[in-house]
Amino acid sequence: MAVTVEKLEKLERKITLTLPVGDIQTEVDSRLRKLARTVKMDGFRPGKVPMNVVAQRYGYSVHYEVMNDKVGQAFFQAANEAELRVAGQPKITEADGAPEGQVAFDAVFEVYPEVQIGDLAAAEVEKVSSEVTDGAIDKTLEILRKQRRTFAQRPAAEAAQDTDRVTVDFEGKIDGEPFAGGKAEAFQFILGDGQMLKEFEDATRGMKVGESKTFPLSFPADYHGKDVAGKTADFLVTLKKLEAANLPAIDEALVKSLGIAEGTVQALRADIRKNLEREVKFRLLARNKQAAMDALLTKAELDLPKSVVEAEINRMIESARADLKQRGIKDADKAPIPADIFREQAERRVRLGLVVAELVKTNKLEAQPEQLKAHVEELASSYEKPEDVVRWYFSDNRRMAEVEAIVIENNVTEFILAKAKVTDKAVAFDELMGN
The missing domain is CATH 1.10.3120 (Trigger factor, domain 2)
Structure with missing residues (x-):
């Protein structure tokens, strides 16, 4: 096998491989003979199919397999001999100008680069540090309490405030037309938790049970609902239920x-x-x-x-x-x-x-x-x-x-x-x- 290596640009290389046609045909014949022993075809007993029939049916696919195997072996052998660190898969195409009785292929591929690392003593790094404060523990405790909070109905005369759980009906329209996701009944959220857009929370805060209110709401340009992003809707909201939060005490039970x-x-x-x-x-x-x-x-x-x-x-x-x-x-x-x-x-x-x-x-x-x-x-x-x-x-x-x-x-x-x-x-x- 004759091998030449050509440097193209930067990391790209080309190896030209030539293989004897006779070697390829010998391997094809060997594989077809093995195939003939087990192949099943109509009109023939297993193992008795004539070689010319097997070759006619399977010759092309076997030849293709052999070519792939032989060229692949030849490429990786040549790359190893040239001590090339191949990156990725080579692109292999048949080449012209092969000597008689030979077949030639061009394998174009990349090699891994030489890595040059400069003086790390000149590199600048900002190293951060932090510590867990009592305040951080207090905040975590509050989160744990919130996760276990209970709710009790407020008296009818009281108004909605932050930390309350509100139940509302709402409907929004843009230019007088309803839009997908703009209407709900008996919808619950915790006021002040940021679950709803600020304008919605501001409108709900201070309302009493049974009260309705109309207000404009501008959807942010980056809002997840693309159909309404950047648009202004008019919302009608009715407060149906109002519940005050009760946080558990930080005690043995908790x-x-x-x-x-x-x-x-x-x-x-x-x-x-x-x-x-x-x-x-x-x-x-x-x-x-x-x-x-x-x-x-x-x-x-x-x-x-x-x-x-x-x-x-x-x-x-x-x-x-x-x-x-x-x-x-x-x-x-x-x-x-x-x-x-x-x-x-x-x-x-x-x-x-x-x-x-x-x-x-x-x-x-x-x-x-x-x-x-x-x-x-x-x-x-x-x-x-x-x-x-x-x-x-x-x-x-x-x-x-x-x-x-x-x-x-x-x-x-x-x-x-x-x-x-x-x-x-x-x-x-x-x-x-x-x-």
Whole structure:
């Protein structure tokens, strides 16, 4: 087999392969003979079908299979001999000018790039920190109380106020015409919780049972209902029922209902603190990891293999379709999703993956067994039976591969933060949690 390698542009290469026609035909004949022993055809006993009949029926498909196999083998052998790291699948086409008794093919493909990482000591990273305050615990306690609140009917003379549960009938019209989703009866919501648009809550606040009111409501331009987004509707709302909220006291009964065996408020606050600190730790890690990776990319130079980017885009499109299907969207698997909306994100993922892989290889940052075990145990610690969760992780190679990827990213983050110019910044708990 004669092989030539030609450099096209950037990461693109071309290998020209020539294969002896005789070798191909010998393999085709061998496969047809094997096929003839088992093939079933009308008018013939099994194993007694004449070779010329088998060749006539199956010759083309067998020849196609052999060509694919032989060219594939020849390509990967040639790539290995040339020590090429092939990215993606080659595009193989038949070529002209082959010597007599030979057949020629051109394989055009990409190789993985050389990754150049500059001096990380010159990279700048803002590292954030935060802490769980008593105020954060108080706020969480209030959320827990709200989740267990009860409601009692208010006296008829009282007006609706924040925290009340209101039951209303409403109908909206745009230019005098009703619209989809604009009408409801006996609709309930908690006043002040932000479930309804501000104008709707403002109109309902202060109303009494039996009272009706007409008011204009402007839908935001980015409202999820596209038919009404950016338009103004006139609403008629009638208050049917008004109930005051009753929050449970922070006492032993509440504590025990939350599964705290000790039954003390002190034990509940300690449990809340432990859970919030775990969440804070993961959020800080995620933000600092993002900042470290961003800094790493500023110091990296490489060309991106187009085939790998396209494969990543296709994966993201399939993931988006699967998400639509899970939401019950009809024909989600055929949804027209333009590739360009994922291109920037896919390019970042591929670039980061290649740069991280290079950093891991050159600095021996692979995940160690004890790190994997520690990470799984930490993930499992918030569950009632941590040992069952640990077994669940270790029993599945795919799940452990995900854990390994996270541990490697953590190793890379620590490596970058140890090298870079780090600026420490304290952020408030609410800011970190997105409240």
